[in-house]
Amino acid sequence: MTPKEIIRLEHLGLRYSDDRFIFFDITCSINAGEFYFLTGKSGAGKTSLLKILYKDIQPTLGFVHVFGYSIGELSRSDLPVFRQHIGLIFQDCRLIPTLSIVDNVALSIHIGGSQYRRSCSYAKELLDWVGLGDCLNSLPDALSDGQKQRVAIARAVVKRPALLLADEPTGNLDNENAFRLMALFQELHKMGTTVVLATHNNELVKGFQYPQLILKDGSLFVNDNGFIKKKA
Amino acid sequence: MYSFFRRTIPVGSVQNSRSLSLIFSVLIFLLSFVATCVFLFSQGFHKWERGNSYKVTVEIPVDLQSINNQEQITNKVMQELNSMPEVLKIQRVDPEKLKAMLTLWAGDKGISNTDLHVPVLLDVEFNSSNQIDIENIKQKLRQISMDINIENHNTWAQKLVVFGKSLKLVTMVIGSFILLCTIIIVILVTKSALQAYYSTLDILRLLGAKNAYIARIFQNQILKSSFYGGICGVCLSIPTVYAFVIVLKYLGLEGLTWSTMLWHITIVVIGVPIIVAFIGVLVSRITVHVHLRLLDKKTSI
Numbered sequence: 106m107t108p109k110e111i112i113r114l115e116h117l118g119l120r121y122s123d124d125r126f127i128f129f130d131i132t133c134s135i136n137a138g139e140f141y142f143l144t145g146k147s148g149a150g151k152t153s154l155l156k157i158l159y160k161d162i163q164p165t166l167g168f169v170h171v172f173g174y175s176i177g178e179l180s181r182s183d184l185p186v187f188r189q190h191i192g193l194i195f196q197d198c199r200l201i202p203t204l205s206i207v208d209n210v211a212l213s214i215h216i217g218g219s220q221y222r223r224s225c226s227y228a229k230e231l232l233d234w235v236g237l238g239d240c241l242n243s244l245p246d247a248l249s250d251g252q253k254q255r256v257a258i259a260r261a262v263v264k265r266p267a268l269l270l271a272d273e274p275t276g277n278l279d280n281e282n283a284f285r286l287m288a289l290f291q292e293l294h295k296m297g298t299t300v301v302l303a304t305h306n307n308e309l310v311k312g313f314q315y316p317q318l319i320l321k322d323g324s325l326f327v328n329d330n331g332f333i334k335k336k337a
Numbered sequence: 338m339y340s341f342f343r344r345t346i347p348v349g350s351v352q353n354s355r356s357l358s359l360i361f362s363v364l365i366f367l368l369s370f371v372a373t374c375v376f377l378f379s380q381g382f383h384k385w386e387r388g389n390s391y392k393v394t395v396e397i398p399v400d401l402q403s404i405n406n407q408e409q410i411t412n413k414v415m416q417e418l419n420s421m422p423e424v425l426k427i428q429r430v431d432p433e434k435l436k437a438m439l440t441l442w443a444g445d446k447g448i449s450n451t452d453l454h455v456p457v458l459l460d461v462e463f464n465s466s467n468q469i470d471i472e473n474i475k476q477k478l479r480q481i482s483m484d485i486n487i488e489n490h491n492t493w494a495q496k497l498v499v500f501g502k503s504l505k506l507v508t509m510v511i512g513s514f515i516l517l518c519t520i521i522i523v524i525l526v527t528k529s530a531l532q533a534y535y536s537t538l539d540i541l542r543l544l545g546a547k548n549a550y551i552a553r554i555f556q557n558q559i560l561k562s563s564f565y566g567g568i569c570g571v572c573l574s575i576p577t578v579y580a581f582v583i584v585l586k587y588l589g590l591e592g593l594t595w596s597t598m599l600w601h602i603t604i605v606v607i608g609v610p611i612i613v614a615f616i617g618v619l620v621s622r623i624t625v626h627v628h629l630r631l632l633d634k635k636t637s638i
Contacts, residue, residue, distance in 0.1 A: 158459075159543065181633055185545045185547040191545075193543055199536070199539075201540055203537070212541075213544050260544075
């Protein structure tokens with residue numbers, strides 16, 4: 106793994122209880138500061154691949170290195186610290202329903218050891234930036250899908266992660282709102298964060314000049330400016 | 338800050354744990370009461386045991402030949418007893434008191450008869466630090482008169498002390514049972530909250546929360562519930578416990594001074610909620626850690 110590499114997958118394979126492999130023998134690397142779309146049909150394994158990267162599930166075969174650490178060898182006690190360096194955005198937002206949106210965002214850095222007041226101060230600043238400054242104390246249930254997704258993004262980026270993994274963050278949004286959210290990811294990318302964004306929204310992928318990782322027939326391909334090759 | 342923790346996983350709002358503070362107050366009240374009982378029984382019976390263990394009554398029987406002879410024997414016995422280093426105090430039982438005790442059998446007329454002679458009784462108290470050999474004392478005294486008898490209070494007092502200790506043991510078992518109930522309730526409430534807020538727990542872990550951070554959420558809320566419960570429990574237990582003490586005092590539980598009792602009872606009443614809170618916090622912490630470890634094993638991380 107070179108110093109620039111932030112993710113390295115070696116001969117990665119995943120199989121659930123049935124015998125069929127979701128993907129097999131994937132070897133690729135992603136450098137720090139890169140932005141990738143991760144695409145593929147439903148069931149191609151986009152979410153599973155992301156889950157492997159933040160160690161929510163274990164791969165059946167192969168090795169995964171993130172930030173230079175082999176995540177298969179990460180102990181239970183090291184896992185929380187590892188996850189604190191990754192920003193996660195889920196398709197269903199996964200906000201804590203009992204907390205106000207400012208607390209939902211503040212929680213992300215409070216977990217890392219930041220004081221509550223300071224966490225809230227950062228959270229307010231970021232929620233202002235994503236256009237939710239006027240509903241800081243609202244509960245997630247009172248927000249629209251687009252607003253919830255912006256809170257989820259704020260929560261993921263407030264701790265300034267080195268790596269952002271977004272699983273269909275625009276899945277429930279219309280194109281207009283999806284493009285608005287993409288502007289946030291672009292800003293974050295400009296600040297040096299590595300972004301892997303899983304999506305099945307082709308218009309979104311076409312609208313931005315970022316390379317595309319494609320999961321197809323259990324293999325991973327890269328589409329860089331229309332040139333598709335197996336990613337390595 | 339605290340409300341931030343409370344709202345993340347509101348342990349107390351789980352269906353079966355809404356009255357957590359109320360449950361704590363009842364348990365703390367019961368435990369305070371039981372602890373007071375244990376303390377009072379222990380103090381009372383200990384003093385009783387100690388008080389009687391070192392006391393004997395020397396009986397100098399009636400000498401029908403000469404009343405003067407009985408007096409002489411009494412004086413000799415007292416001299417002999419005074420010469421013993423282990424003897425602390427000798428007190429002759431008032432003959433009028435003895436006569437009053439005999440009224441039941443002899444009747445008023447019999448007692449008023451001046452010819453009625455009663456035995457001389459000497460209450461002898463020994464120094465508790467010395468080993469007392471009653472048989473040896475008896476032999477020495479019987480050299481003065483063969484009819485002298487020694488009533489060892491320890492024989493019957495021991496049975497009473499055994500009864501007292503059994504009572505104390507039963508109270509301690511009840512106390513332990515109440516404590517066990519507290520532990521079970523904390524475990525069930527914590528487990529219910531862990532199940533009910535499973536998705537929140539999952540989010541926290543994905544955000545990088547350590548097990549200790551999650552355990553702290555539960556600990557803080559159990560501490561808060563036990564704090565409020567403790568205040569209610571103490572408010573309930575103080576009047577009850579003091580009423581109980583007054584009743585025991587009225588019933589003649591001797592050897593306990595008010596200041597000692599009040600001081601100890603205050604410690605018990607204040608100490609019990611602190612102990613319950615500590616146990617509650619510890620139990621919830623362990624429950625969360627065990628649950629999360631099992632979860633890790635299940636997901637094979």
